[in-house]
Amino acid sequence: MYLGLGSRIVHSEYGEGIVAGTKADYYRISFFGKGIIEIPQSYNYEVLENVEDSSSQIKIDDLEYKLETILRKWADVNEVVAIGDKWNGGIMSLQPKDASLKPKEIPIETFFHKIVMLRDRLRVLEQKINANSKLQDDEKVEMQQYITRIYGSLTTFNVLFKYATDQFVGEKS
Numbered sequence: 723m724y725l726g727l728g729s730r731i732v733h734s735e736y737g738e739g740i741v742a743g744t745k746a747d748y749y750r751i752s753f754f755g756k757g758i759i760e761i762p763q764s765y766n767y768e769v770l771e772n773v774e775d776s777s778s779q780i781k782i783d784d785l786e787y788k789l790e791t792i793l794r795k796w797a798d799v800n801e802v803v804a805i806g807d808k809w810n811g812g813i814m815s816l817q818p819k820d821a822s823l824k825p826k827e828i829p830i831e832t833f834f835h836k837i838v839m840l841r842d843r844l845r846v847l848e849q850k851i852n853a854n855s856k857l858q859d860d861e862k863v864e865m866q867q868y869i870t871r872i873y874g875s876l877t878t879f880n881v882l883f884k885y886a887t888d889q890f891v892g893e894k895s
Contacts, residue, residue: 724763725749727785730770733761738770742785752789787853804884805834834882841876841890844869867893 729741736753743750748760812830851865874892883889
């Protein structure tokens, strides 16, 4: 049986997945929480829903965007981003120039959480730009460059991240 894009299956090892693409005699299947894995078409898996192949299939960018939306909605999995150990339990203090005004203290973890949320929302914005079928490629590149410059403006906050892989990266010269 041939599975069309969007067909749903259950794999004995990886669980439930959605066919995201095909190659020769393999399916590219996106498994919830496990990513995209290539599985031989001859493998014995349970078919939950077979979507017939047709010429009116959605574009792969649209499929990736929709799949990511579904995974975010139903998987309830948020990326865990660790704050640097030295900041745990710390307080950020904002001192106004005018000494008669009270300073504002904010737990660093609260501030860090807001920075991570900002980063995640920028990533979603990038994905929406890439998946937008109405934008021309040059418009997408221009918007991507603008977002990259925003990341560059946020590199000051990299000191808060425990792991360098989670940090903001701006334009490289």
